[in-house]
Amino acid sequence: MKHFPLILSISLAIPFSGVAQNDVTKLDPVVVTSVRSQDPLIVSTDAKAPVQPVPAHDGADVLKNIPGFSVIRKGGTDGDPVLRGMAGSRLSILVEGETVLGGCFMRMDPPTAYIFPEAYDRITIIKGPQSVRYGPISSAGLVRFERDFVRRDDTGATMFSTVTAGSFGRLDGALDLRGGNSSFQGRIAATYSEMGDYSDGDDQTVHSSYQRWSTNASLAWTPNDDIFIEITGAVSDGEAAYADRMMDGALFDRNNIGLRMRRSNISDLVQEIEFQAYANAVDHVMDNYSLRTFRPTMMMPGKTVSNPDRLTTGARLALSLMPVEKLRLDTGIDYQGNRHRVRATMNQDTMPYENKARVEDVSFDQIGAFAEAAYTINDHTRFYAGARIDQWTAQDKRAAISLGMMGGSSANPTANLKRESTLPGAFARVEHDISKGSTVYLGVGHTQRFPDYWELVSSESTTSPSAFHTAPEKTTQVDLGWLYRNDALELTASVFASGINDFILIQNSFPKSSIMMGGMMSTRMATVARNIDAKTIGGEFGLGYRFTEAFRIDASLSTVRGDNTRDDRPLAQMPPLEGRIGFTYTRSSWSVGALWHGVVAQDRVAINQGNIVGQDIGPSPAYDTVSLNASWAPTSYLRFSIGIDNLFDRTYAAHISRAGAAVAGFTQTTRVNEPGRFSWIKFDYRF
Template identity: 50%
Template sequence: MKPFSLNAMALAVACAYPLTTLADDATLEPVVVTAPAMKAPLEVSFDPRAPQQPLPATDGASLLKAIPGMSVIRKGGTDGDPLFRGMAASRLNILLDGEQILGGCGMRMDPPTAYVFPDSYNQVTLLKGPQSVVHGPGASAGTVLFERKAPSFDKPGYQVDGALTVGSFGRHDELIDVKAGNPTAYVQGILTHAESDNYQDGDGTEVHSRYQRSSATAIVGWTPDRNTRLEFSSIHSAGEAAYADRGMDGVKFDRSNYGLKFEKKHLGGLVDAVDAQVYYNYVDHVMDNYSLRRFMPTAMMANPSVSNPDRKTTGGRVALTLVPGERTQVIAGLDQQSNTHTVRSSMNATAMPYEAKPRTDDAAFRNLGLFAEATHELSDSRRLVMGLRADRWKAEDRRQTLAVGMMSMPNPTRGQTREETLPSGFARYEWDHAGGGTAYVGVGHARRAPDYWELIAKESTGSLSAFDSLKPEKTTQLDVGSTWKQGAWEASVSGFVSRVDDYVLIQTAYAKPAMGGMTRTTTVARNIKATTYGAEAGVNHAFNAAWKGLASLAWVRGQNDTDDRPLGQMPPLEARFGLDWTQGRWTAGSLLRVVAAQTRYALNQGNIVGQDLGPTSGYSVFSINGSYRWNDSARVTFGIDNLFDRTYAEAISRGGAMVAGYDRILRVNEPGRTFWVKAQFTLK
């Protein structure tokens, strides 16, 4: 794939734009996102197009890392897996413009956030804990919403938004977003491109991590009146990425998506609004050990090898907003999702190209959910929020055989089907402070069905297949917290305690009997009992009109109650401190990230994304940024991440693999000192 490039286009439009000056006495808010705060109960929201420090790779996971309590498992330069409070994958429900999209790779090269191009969205929202039921099944740790704002025109017009980012290690990203319309219709086109060479850590060691990513989005909308919208969208993206944590790279990440939405608001009766959408998504993924790296034959892999999984997902949702009383609002509806996974591969790509082989179905999933969520105002300052959900989940194991080392064995669960009804619900009490802010206390329960990577990609302790033995997770969680605002102070705190029955634990290096009285080690999925608890806190203070300080803290602990040991993949205590300055057209800022040592770990235990590798030492990283804005339509932001060129790796990280021509390290280290500049403009 040769991705398109927008460098020349973005620079030409930016240079041609006639800039107007900003008044000398005008003041501007800082434009760099460093630690977005919780503004409403259990909700963190920010603009993904705002520059961010540390400068993220252009995927959704690195964007989310700015949120306190969020971690990312690094595998290379892009496509990391996000975790919130140590919970990953299907425990963290991720929706792209209302659609639940799943990747194809059985080794998690392409989590849902790998198909997120942040500049093509307008808002990112994290909903903490099992405290909402309207955004799909699971969500025991939380829900992440990547959302676009529909264009609106009071008269015929257009708008062009553009951005160009350049940085160290050959990094450059481009965005062009063009909208045009009138009061009754609109069109929108978005092109994004991003690429980077291999980065270096603080010691100057090169990490196998280069990537390139491109996307094209087309949207057509019909708005016969202010309260009605019908919208069709088409999204196509492609990419490739080198990985430092495994023996293969992702040489193809193709996605095709089509969606149709209908929205009708302010109907004025019992049914006040109707929202409906349907979508189709197809992911075609290829990984091999020769396209992006030098092939090195081994005893286990003597020839160039390739695997080509794909996944086809269809889904839809209908929700009604009901107003049964003056102080009561109910959102009720249903959602559905079906997906089929296939794979084809070749252990000798030279002699037997994978393209010539037929695809083989290995699994199919279906989920139908019914939900209702009500908000009842007890008074002007107190409210009760409640929700119930029931999901009918079905999974089918279509694998004929299973690979055991170099051998192929019959699948003991071939053709089996599982069906479960999974109830979820929550209740939360909120009350507003007299001075400003809201406090809350809530209890939620979520049942999560095991996902593809747990049921299909893993063994059980007593069988070659985990399909028939793995139970759904049952999470019960207490959430408490508050937001607070008083004068120049703004603060928030959120805490939780969670009990998880039948937690799905992934364990590597598990010994099992083999032929001839021998033993072998493999990766298994098994159910345990677990307890997790933790908190996030943040405070912002405006010292005066020019200076503003911020601080945040995130802490989480997990316990494997069955094995009486720490729960794997729990991040250590982390604090962030920032100081921002704003004066007229200029802003400047700094970010100090301090991470404690992690001595609580469970070697070889974790989740489908990664397992604990051992203890880690603490570290601190300091970054600075600045910006200049000519007017409301043009600005440039610049920064230096990891100013002192520290060499470090996150506690939650994948282990380094043997890659020809690169030094092997215990963990995939983070980038060293990184310089970057981002220019943005708007034409209307």
């Protein structure tokens, strides 16, 4: 029954008779190749639109067409998103306001691994530390995967279904069905995706197969236009092969339950009150035999399994106030807590992991208060500002610390230690319309980030086997930009500069002394977290020009430069200069398009340094690719799209992609290479 969501979506992707279709959004016959800001520092895109290059069906790859984003590739799916050179918890990922945290010690399952984009309606990005309403401020920005809700005024149903097939055995399906009346609305969304091992441009097979599925359901009660109460739930699972490590993901189980309540138009002062609570349980299994040929090694002589899990809970209470006519004030409190546990075995045959008890290693709790104001100064000028304060508590529950596969273990010097931090954050931004369609803006933000699980637990410090004393990271950033739009031309320009005190750097191959059997001293290489000072500067630039009603060109450019000012060397894991040029010719029911994507060489590296996801492994060469697409919408509710990605079958890898590992039966590469030529067809239907 593993193909049930796909079979269901195919069976329903046919015209239904007798269903009203007057109020359904029409399908646009255009394949998305780039996304630009429509508002200062805010980008929004349709999560269900066909995209080129075709992304993996996860929450990271779908972001790559947005200027400023990159992805750290590990295999066929579950990459880590990077915005303006920042990854991990420097970039917040929210699913309808909820936090989902993975369990893997080595980031096999980042939050985006549990996100299935076509189950959502909209993806919204806020770049930089420019909002305080959505939990602790992240220095890089915020990504929100959201579903739209509109109260019905009649009884009826709507549906969106899609099927995608492509090279390397790629097969995706999604169904989003919703219906009800003015008082009750229900929704169910199911997705399925699978792909075999892909080949790069040299026809070398990459260990990268995956299979993923999800089901989301919700039931809302709306007795009138001002009351909204919704219960939500989700389950998902999958498996994925990884080309960058010695183990694969055999289980990505997520279970979710949530509650949302909203009351609007309470009084002239109180515009809205909103409450949300949720729980996300993630159970992850990684091993060295389920998805690859088992070969005993010195580090893993037996069938090895690690089974971490994490329970993340959260709540939020917010008020929207209108103290005066031109001032809106959003204020509230929020909470998030998570508990991480793990169990493992070095020999699944004789000591199955299922028979072992789970052991909690660390817990986190955060409670915060925020206030954010939007003030209209006059018809041309707007001012936004906000502040929040967060109280963090973390407890180290590890009795011992592993010193690597061959390093044995050490007593934990921070066992049972509880640390607390009170961390403030704030921002201010002014926007001014200098003429019709032309807006300039200036924003300043400051945030203090508590170290995450991977920085505190997955690494050592330079002087101790525990990194639990790592200091919070403090970022101050300035954003400056311009947006221009008329009937034919769209221009966007955004530049930023940040200063980061106590930047948390992850460094591999750090020499540390150890005592061998017999009392002899030796040197081992460790992965450590250490605080440095850093600065970054960069920007994103976009252009869209319509030569005629049918012919359009889109172009974008993004760049970032980082410096480790403590060590006087480049800041690691900085993506190189990247550009895109797309051409689209559109008629009423069809379109054709082409996309050129180019990346320059990167030689500003800091080998063995980086972040919780990856470290620099050396310089990388320039590359470019060309992709083609076409789309036909014979009716307003039916769309066919086809395309070829990497038309000339180039062999290349992104600079920040992970190093290739030695996997039995596969050729090891310097970095995990991107797929070679990829052909695809996509079918969408909605009523």
